[in-house]
Amino acid sequence: MTLATRQPAAKAADLLSWYDRHRRALPWRALPGESPDPYRVWASEIMLQQTTITAVKPYFERFMARFPTVGALAAAPSEEVMQAWAGLGYYSRARNLHACAKAVVEQHGGRFPDTEEGLRTLPGIGAYTAGAVAAIAFDRPAAAVDGNVERVMTRLFAIEAVLPGAKPLIREHVLTLLPAARPGDFAQALMDLGATICTPRNPACGICPWRDPCVARLEGTQETYPRKTAKKAGFTRYGAAFVLMREDGAILVRTRPAKGLLGGMAEVPTSDWRPDYELDGAAQDAPVVARWRRLDVPVRHVFTHFPLELTVLVARAGEKAQAPQGMRFTSQGRLREEPFPSLMLKVVEAGLEALRPPPSPP
DNA sequence: CATCCGTGGGG
DNA sequence: TCCCCAAGGAT
Structure with missing residues (x-):
């Protein structure tokens, strides 16, 4: 030189x-x-x-x-x-x-x-x-x-x-x-x-x-620079998410296991998330028997290692409905106190929007 | 060492 | 739309 x-x-x-x-x-x-x-x-x-x-x-x-x-x-x-x-x-x-x-x-x-x-x-x-x-x-x-x-x-x-x-x-x-x-x-x-x-x-x-x-x-x-090894992208996973509203407006939620993906955070019940999930049988994965209505627009979310597409299903439950084992009803007023990750905020928002009663004509 | 683990913003 | 990525750590 x-x-x-x-x-x-x-x-x-x-x-x-x-x-x-x-x-x-x-x-x-x-x-x-x-x-x-x-x-x-x-x-x-x-x-x-x-x-x-x-x-x-x-x-x-x-x-x-x-x-x-x-x-x-x-x-x-x-x-x-x-x-x-x-x-x-x-x-x-x-x-x-x-x-x-x-x-x-x-x-x-x-x-x-x-x-x-x-x-x-x-x-x-x-x-x-x-x-x-x-x-x-x-x-x-x-x-x-x-x-x-x-x-x-x-x-x-x-x-x-x-x-x-x-x-x-x-x-x-x-x-x-x-x-x-x-x-x-x-x-x-x-x-x-x-x-x-x-x-x-x-x-x-x-x-x-x-x-x-x-x-x-x-x-x-x-x-x-810097030189890096390229990391491979994961396959999209699919699943169903269930937004159940009790007559008083409360929503059925649960807490995820402490470890792993979104560990310890709150969620609405969902099916497993799999690349080959069959939506036709989604009602089988629902937390309770109800008249589940499927929304047309799925919630899309991208995690670090895989994309996710959750189809939201909504239903209403009676005033006396009991939460299944390990789940709870949270009033809408206290919904924001639940530790929802962003994915679940999207799901809950979509569900509530669909469950909102249509505006009455003037 | 490779994989898992979120999310929102910028080019 | 897509891809990259931003003050990493645990396993």
């Missing part, structure tokens, strides 16, 4: 001075000079796992108003925690969040461990979150390698290795760049850079603090 094309080494100082000018103001982020609240930092990191800032913000605000401290969260009933999380997705996060709060209170005197190793032992805290909380909340020299950092590093060093196998290598690069001072700001700066400059498509290389040392930029191959 000639002297003219040799690139300067990337420096943490350049990133930090960029961060001092362009850092994003976020509800869970301490202002310059303020000390961060580990509880808020931790909760935000859990919420932000695989979830956009836009989606998290309103949940975070409500969550902090409802559970202001780890102690408050630990003491809350699990249904209340799941309800506060409903709609955010990846519900095992909420279960682990609650379990983690209890562990912090019962095993750590209500204070979060201030090291990566200590944090790593808690439920829901993996390699990334342990590093992020250690760095951001306690200013420890830890690497927090998330999707943003993977993108920035693979571009900066033109790392050809495929993810997730390249993670250890990426981590080494981060540790090499990690400054002795302000490791917490460095972690946040790296993520801000990935989120606002070094974006997946159309990265703003011209205004990047690391434009000069970036190998991929020199080669013009920024958008080809």
Whole structure:
């Protein structure tokens, strides 16, 4: 390589001075000079796992108003925690969040461990979150390698290795760049850079603090990083969902098993969801015998690993109708207190719309 | 290491 | 419409 094309080494100082000018103001982020609240930092990191800032913000605000401290969260009933999380997705996060709060209170005197190793032992805290909380909340020299950092590093060093196998290598690069001072700001700066400059498509290389040392930029191959293995799409599954309204307006619901898909969340009764589900026999899967009416427009929903198409069937039940074993009638007034995932909100809305009596002529 | 686990928004 | 993906973790 000639002297003219040799690139300067990337420096943490350049990133930090960029961060001092362009850092994003976020509800869970301490202002310059303020000390961060580990509880808020931790909760935000859990919420932000695989979830956009836009989606998290309103949940975070409500969550902090409802559970202001780890102690408050630990003491809350699990249904209340799941309800506060409903709609955010990846519900095992909420279960682990609650379990983690209890562990912090019962095993750590209500204070979060201030090291990566200590944090790593808690439920829901993996390699990334342990590093992020250690760095951001306690200013420890830890690497927090998330999707943003993977993108920035693979571009900066033109790392050809495929993810997730390249993670250890990426981590080494981060540790090499990690400054002795302000490791917490460095972690946040790296993520801000990935989120606002070094974006997946159309990265703003011209205004990047690391434009000069970036190998991929020199080669013009920024958008080809990071290298990843393609993941295969799942087959569409089909099923029937049953919206049963009692005469007083209450709806029949139940709680899903604690583990697995939508674990611990509320739902209306449904059939199994299968690629080969036969709609003609749907009434056989109904929770009660009734005059089930099938709606023409199915509810479509896309999970991470498969698309789902649920056909909604509606029926009415008498005032004295009893809920089958393991199910309950919830009044319409309290329906919003049920921890319905987004899929079930769609189903219930479709069902209620169909059950609404036609407007009487003037 | 591969798979499972939600959701809503953007190109 | 379709595809990608966004501050990952558990198994």
